[in-house]
Amino acid sequence: MKDSLRVNPERARFQALCEALRPDLLRFAFWLSRDRAVAEDVVQETMLRAWKAQDSLLEQSAAKPWFLTIIRREYARTFERKRFVTVDVEELVAKEEPMLAAADDQELTEMRAALFKLPDDYREPLVLQVLMGYTTAEIAAELGLSTAAVLTRLFRARKQLRALCGEDTSMDPEDS
Amino acid sequence: MNCAEYRRLLLTEPGDTPVAMRTHVASCHECTQYTSRISRFEGRLQKALKVDVHGAPRGRVVSLQAERLRRRGKKSPLQTRGAAIAASVLLAVVGVGLLWLAAPGRSLAAAVVNHMAGEPDAWARTDLAVAEPKLEEVMSASGAHLLAGAGLVSYAHSCEFRGHLVPHLVVQTAAGPVTVMLLVHESVRRDVHFAEHGYSGVIVPLHGHGSLAVLERTPDAEPKAINAVAAQVVGALDWTT
Numbered sequence: 001m002k003d004s005l006r007v008n009p010e011r012a013r014f015q016a017l018c019e020a021l022r023p024d025l026l027r028f029a030f031w032l033s034r035d036r037a038v039a040e041d042v043v044q045e046t047m048l049r050a051w052k053a054q055d056s057l058l059e060q061s062a063a064k065p066w067f068l069t070i071i072r073r074e075y076a077r078t079f080e081r082k083r084f085v086t087v088d089v090e091e092l093v094a095k096e097e098p099m100l101a102a103a104d105d106q107e108l109t110e111m112r113a114a115l116f117k118l119p120d121d122y123r124e125p126l127v128l129q130v131l132m133g134y135t136t137a138e139i140a141a142e143l144g145l146s147t148a149a150v151l152t153r154l155f156r157a158r159k160q161l162r163a164l165c166g167e168d169t170s171m172d173p174e175d176s
Numbered sequence: 177m178n179c180a181e182y183r184r185l186l187l188t189e190p191g192d193t194p195v196a197m198r199t200h201v202a203s204c205h206e207c208t209q210y211t212s213r214i215s216r217f218e219g220r221l222q223k224a225l226k227v228d229v230h231g232a233p234r235g236r237v238v239s240l241q242a243e244r245l246r247r248r249g250k251k252s253p254l255q256t257r258g259a260a261i262a263a264s265v266l267l268a269v270v271g272v273g274l275l276w277l278a279a280p281g282r283s284l285a286a287a288v289v290n291h292m293a294g295e296p297d298a299w300a301r302t303d304l305a306v307a308e309p310k311l312e313e314v315m316s317a318s319g320a321h322l323l324a325g326a327g328l329v330s331y332a333h334s335c336e337f338r339g340h341l342v343p344h345l346v347v348q349t350a351a352g353p354v355t356v357m358l359l360v361h362e363s364v365r366r367d368v369h370f371a372e373h374g375y376s377g378v379i380v381p382l383h384g385h386g387s388l389a390v391l392e393r394t395p396d397a398e399p400k401a402i403n404a405v406a407a408q409v410v411g412a413l414d415w416t417t
Contacts, residue, residue, distance in 0.1 A: 023229050107220060108223055108224050111224040112224045115224060115225070119374075119395060121374045131222075136188075149394075151188050165217075171183065173179075173187070
């Protein structure tokens with residue numbers, strides 16, 4: 001076999017890992033940035049950085065949190081470079097309509113639009129919990145918060161989200 | 177456990193139902209109904225978060241890089257539109273520029289927040305103080321010493337900010353780490369409170385020495401508390417120039 005056609009096993013292993021994790025990483029980056037193009041760029045840069053730093057990944061089972069931490073840092077860098085300004089959420093929703101639309105399920109589309117309207121500080125822990133399966137302690141460690149602060153944000157996130165979705169909130173507990 | 181406690185836990189960690197919660201709901205008809213509602217809501221939430229990403233460019237890192245370059249290489253719609261639109265954009269830019277000039281405090285706050293977002297590692301909660309010579313080196317570049325009254329400084333670094341090297345400190349307080357930037361080249365006329373992108377804080381004038389920015393990584397810092405930290409640091413500044 002020619003050298004150029006040989007498969008580097010290390011590269012193939014890393015490639016397979018990226019392939020397996022990429023959908024969830026892209027979803028996480030999308031909900032973080034609320035912008036598909038930014039999410040793709042962030043995940044792309046994350047994978048390049050991860051490739052360069054792969055020696056620091058000691059166990060494959062730790063790959064997901066490892067990638068997520070890199071994504072959050074990379075997004076912060078993107079934020080710094082692009083100097084995002086405050087944007088109209090309705091414009092964001094309209095811009096990302098193809099990503100938010102759920103065929104034949106208006107409730108789902110509305111839920112996604114409501115998620116866009118949640119403050120970043122509430123949306124991120126919620127996404128980490130529901131989409132990425134993080135425990136409260138893991139979210140606290142990732143975001144550099146106390147577990148009490150994470151619990152408060154998760155509670156407020158769901159309360160606001162339910163109100164934004166037009167749910168009956170008469171039985172919801174008060175925010176203390 | 178009462179109903180309010182049960183429902184609060186359900187809205188916080190719906191996937192976790194310890195014995196106390198199960199015991200309560202077994203004997204409470206209203207909370208049983210509420211649990212059903214939340215369960216349906218959670219199902220929709222999970223589905224909503226799983227947006228379809230299969231249309232995204234897939235494959236190897238290298239091919240993703242190529243895709244990104246290809247996408248960036250495309251002309252944006254603005255580049256292909258006519259002079260009328262360009263003129264509108266120009267007018268808008270001028271308008272925004274005038275607003276920017278009219279509100280220097282706000283634009284400075286935005287720049288401070290942007291700077292913070294790029295330094296997520298500086299926010300560690302610790303009781304280790306930065307080495308005294310390092311703190312001295314960082315502060316002396318701005319013509320100041322920081323006296324012990326400022327509190328425990330765990331991080332000190334000279335950061336580039338709007339074309340100048342400025343001291344970027346982290347002071348540990350009872351409420352957690354608070355970031356302080358000494359901005360001798362930036363002036364504000366009065367206290368500017370801000371809350372942007374998950375950060376909140378204040379920029380206070382240092383008459384004759386620019387200004388001082390103090391911010392916390394929380395969207396709703398108590399203004400009184402943040403003012404107290406600012407006053408504590410301002411009181412500990414000893415100017416050499």
